[in-house]
Amino acid sequence: MTGKQDADGYSNLDSKERLQRISRSNRLFAQWLENNPESTFQDYYGYMLEQHLDQGHTHPTLGCNLIDGRVYGKSGKGMLKRLISLGLKQNHICVDYGCGSLRIGCHFIRHLDSGCYWGLDVNQRFLSDGKDLIGQDLRLRKSPNLHLISDETMAQARTARPNFIFSKSVLLHVHPNELATYFDRITSLMAKHTKLVIDATISGQTVQIEPLSWAYSKAMLEDMIARFGCCVRTLEEKTVRLEAAERDGGILTMLIWRNGETP
Numbered sequence: 001m002t003g004k005q006d007a008d009g010y011s012n013l014d015s016k017e018r019l020q021r022i023s024r025s026n027r028l029f030a031q032w033l034e035n036n037p038e039s040t041f042q043d044y045y046g047y048m049l050e051q052h053l054d055q056g057h058t059h060p061t062l063g064c065n066l067i068d069g070r071v072y073g074k075s076g077k078g079m080l081k082r083l084i085s086l087g088l089k090q091n092h093i094c095v096d097y098g099c100g101s102l103r104i105g106c107h108f109i110r111h112l113d114s115g116c117y118w119g120l121d122v123n124q125r126f127l128s129d130g131k132d133l134i135g136q137d138l139r140l141r142k143s144p145n146l147h148l149i150s151d152e153t154m155a156q157a158r159t160a161r162p163n164f165i166f167s168k169s170v171l172l173h174v175h176p177n178e179l180a181t182y183f184d185r186i187t188s189l190m191a192k193h194t195k196l197v198i199d200a201t202i203s204g205q206t207v208q209i210e211p212l213s214w215a216y217s218k219a220m221l222e223d224m225i226a227r228f229g230c231c232v233r234t235l236e237e238k239t240v241r242l243e244a245a246e247r248d249g250g251i252l253t254m255l256i257w258r259n260g261e262t263p
């Protein structure tokens with residue numbers, strides 16, 4: 001990744017430059033797919049971010065070199081506070097879907113009883129970084145379940161009957177063509193009693209807001225969630241400016257539960 005990178009990525013670009021970056025990136029993705037015909041956008045995301053981290057750049061959520069002076073192991077506690085307010089207990093089973101390098105997961109691992117935390121991701125490098133970052137002592141004391149997403153590891157997580165699942169800063173990086181697979185997989189982990197918390201960047205309609213990020217319409221997300229047999233309630237909605245799309249959008253946090261159950 002080249003360009004005028006600053007603390008939050010490329011916020012000092014004007015909207016024309018942002019749109020050009022998006023077009024260029026989409027062309028690169030199309031070329032990459034020709035060379036990797038079995039792969040998907042989620043693999044491309046990992047490929048791009050691995051290079052970004054290898055070049056020593058900062059990132060809002062991945063690796064140890066976080067933006068804006070955020071300190072790994074200190075920042076990222078908001079989700080734990082939110083789930084505690086929704087009833088999370090120390091002996092509950094909790095799945096962090098798209099856990100990356102455990103920026104948020106490290107707080108859950110410390111808080112929960114041994115073996116209760118499950119961190120699942122599509123990228124082995126981010127998981128390995130996370131294992132190194134939390135250190136051997138915490139791994140030995142708390143035995144977190146850290147797995148690459150596969151049919152087998154999904155079945156294992158499902159069998160654990162999670163009380164809570166959360167997926168933070170993941171949905172915005174899911175390509176529109178892979179959105180149904182994302183919801184299919186994540187809702188398949190839910191037992192009757194599971195509470196699922198997902199955040200999304202929203203806009204009036206689906207729009208690509210960065211080379212690797214999308215905003216989705218709230219109504220479309222709610223329809224998709226209903227298609228997978230679930231109900232949804234808004235926990236929080238904050239207005240944000242989506243610069244590349246030159247429009248206002250929002251950051252939405254949703255609570256999702258199975259139809260017929262109580263949230």
Ligand SMILES: C[S@@+](CC[C@H](N)C(=O)[O-])C[C@H]1O[C@@H](n2cnc3c(N)ncnc32)[C@H](O)[C@@H]1O
Nearest residue numbers: 042061098099100103104122123126168169170
């Ligand atoms: C921006 S990082 C967020 C990591 C972590 N949730 C956090 O907030 O620190 C996005 C993560 O989602 C993962 N990811 C991307 N697409 C995914 C998908 N379709 N299913 C599950 N994980 C995905 C990436 O590999 C990456 O680890």
